[in-house]
Amino acid sequence: MKKYLTTASLLFASALLVGGPALAQQGITDTEIVIGDVEPLTGPPALLGVAASIGHKIAIAEANSAGGINGRKIKYVLEDDGYVTARTIQGAKKVIEVDKAFAMLGMSGSGQSIAVMPVLEKSGIPTVIDVAPVKFLWEPARKNVFVVGQSYEEGIIHLVNYLAEKNPGKKWGLITQDDDYGITVRDGFDSVVKAKKLNVVYSGNYKKGQQDFSSDMLQLKDSGAEVFLAGGIIAENIAMMKELEKLNVKPVTGIFWPGRIEPVLKLMGPAGDGIYAVDYVEPFAGEAGKAFLEKAKPLVSEAELKGINRYTMTGYAAAKVLIAAIERCGKRPTWACTISELENTKNVETGVMAPISFGPGVRFSNQKLQIMQADAATLSFKPVK
Amino acid sequence: MQYLTQLLISGLAIGAIYGLIAMGFAVIYKSTGLVNFAQGEMTMIVAYIAWTISTTVSGNLFVVAIGAIVAAVILGLLIERVVMRPMLGEPVFATVMVTIGLAVILRSSINFIWDAYPHGLDVGFGRNIVRVGNIGVRTGQIAVIATLLVLLAAIWAFFRYSKFGVAMRAVASDDRTALLMGISAPRVHAAAWAASSVIAGIAGVFFAISYDLSPAMFQLGLKSFPATILGGLDAVLGSGVGGLLIGITENLAGGYLGSGMKEVAGFLMIIVVLMIRPFGIFGERDIERV
Structure with a gap:
């Protein structure tokens, strides 16, 4: 009996070891x-x-x-x-x-x-x-x-570094959303500002869900910013670019990948022409x-x-x-x-x-x-x- | 000076949108004693319908305008008949909760019926920029300010001189007595919902023309609510004016105090005003708050 029980236990244990985990998954x-x-x-x-x-x-x-x-x-x-x-x-x-x-x-x-x-x-x-x-x-x-x-931070650092190299000595403007996304964008921006000693003349912060950016963009224009990091996501960036068009100013503008979707360009119209973006996925216009x-x-x-x-x-x-x-x-x-x-x-x-x-x-x-x-x-x- | 003028013009333009939506709140409150928390969502739905008409039927301004107005009337009547009328006689709190539920349903319907992408409402008008010196304004923004002023005058005349307008005021004042006088309260309520939907829809269409159309547009309702509290929840005309005041205040705060102050300025303003006049600038002293 004892021998029988030992054999049965061994068989049960080996069955568990061989097929058990897979069957239980x-x-x-x-x-x-x-x-x-x-x-x-x-x-x-x-x-x-x-x-x-x-x-x-x-x-x-x-x-x-x-x-x-x-x-x-x-x-x-x-x-x-x-x-x-x-x-x-x-x-x-x-x-x-x-x-x-x-x-x-x-x-x-x-x-x-x-x-x-x-x-x-x-x-x-x-x-x-x-x-x-x-x-x-x-x-x-x-x-x-x-x-x-x-990472969002690396993305922003890459974009700001690129724009800083292309536009040396220019005045900078930044606007970000008042949430964790905005904080990350701002942190990335600030690290390059510190390293490259960029001249930031406008720094705004908007509330999530804001749809009218008229006063924000007027402040940006008034500050004389020549390079602008639009830290909105989608609708916000569209509203900002259209507002800048209305105010008759066109700073060199960079946007981040959450807003880099093609329909955005249609809505921005001519105001969106030439804006820079950073991303790690291929653009649809490429091969x-x-x-x-x-x-x-x-x-x-x-x-x-x-x-x-x-x-x-x-x-x-x-x-x-x-x-x-x-x-x-x-x-x-x-x-x-x-x-x-x-x-x-x-x-x-x-x-x-x-x-x-x-x-x-x-x-x-x-x-x-x-x-x-x-x-x-x-x-x-x-x-x- | 140019800076201030640009802030004021932009403030008036967005304020006119708030004002129209706020008038929608007030029309329903004045006629039914109810705060409709789905006002922003109704604004958005009508704008999306207008966009659908412009992309599938015709982009002609008049076709889109008539289609949107008809759609807004149907939407208002449908909500009143299917959702609100069964709540007649129920506690105000329950009815208000129904409007909150309605808001969530209408908000979610955008993704089911349309999509989450922003769209531009192109009716061949409203996007051009008019420049006077260094001041720029879009034609759609000029049009919405003009529309608000025309509507303010029309609604004042309607409530003052038309039989139905007087009936609406009577129902708002005392629906039981109005009923004894032969006025049909359900008919007045239906008309109020339809009118409110049309006014909110006009705001939505103008917003979509001047800015864009997106599922976040319902937030205009939240932004417009301070306008109607400021003007007086029972004051249709006051709500319209309240919208302009909120729009200007927001822009001045954003322009002079910083971006962060823009969104809170309107709410700060209503706290101060309500401390002095709890019934709003143009509201009646004995209104019941919910």
């Missing part, structure tokens, strides 16, 4: 693997949330049409948080605990992804964040959370951008095609990296293996940004930046050589 069946996402799909920030989710869908559709991940089709579960932090946490919990997602993508805006971090860490689910890269997400490095992109649009056409609906912008590229790149990592885990992917393979990601080509790499203890891909300039005639951003 959530979000995987013989035919399907679930990838979850929480994005703002309603309200003004839907502009980024919807676009990012379209990027995820393109990468998933591409993988599914090639047979899925080692024979398993990817099921994409998407939750709307309306850009409300409490709903991001609620949505992430639902996707992890109810939908039993195997891995996560996206995770809404910067404030939302910071707030949801404890949920992600506690669950241990492999996650690739792509919408709003802010330092807190990778410093300190979390075992299961990876970030594709470049890579055109190739991406061609690739997307058969994979998404007509309406989704219209919703594509730069965030679609960041979403696509993150999903490609995640899918490739799961794929490398073979027939029985686990969270541990996926995290390990994400860590092993080395120079993965996505076609929409520089190759992506992580490493041991490195959870941030630190993408290469490039400067672009708006061309009002073609309503596009073109790389500056």
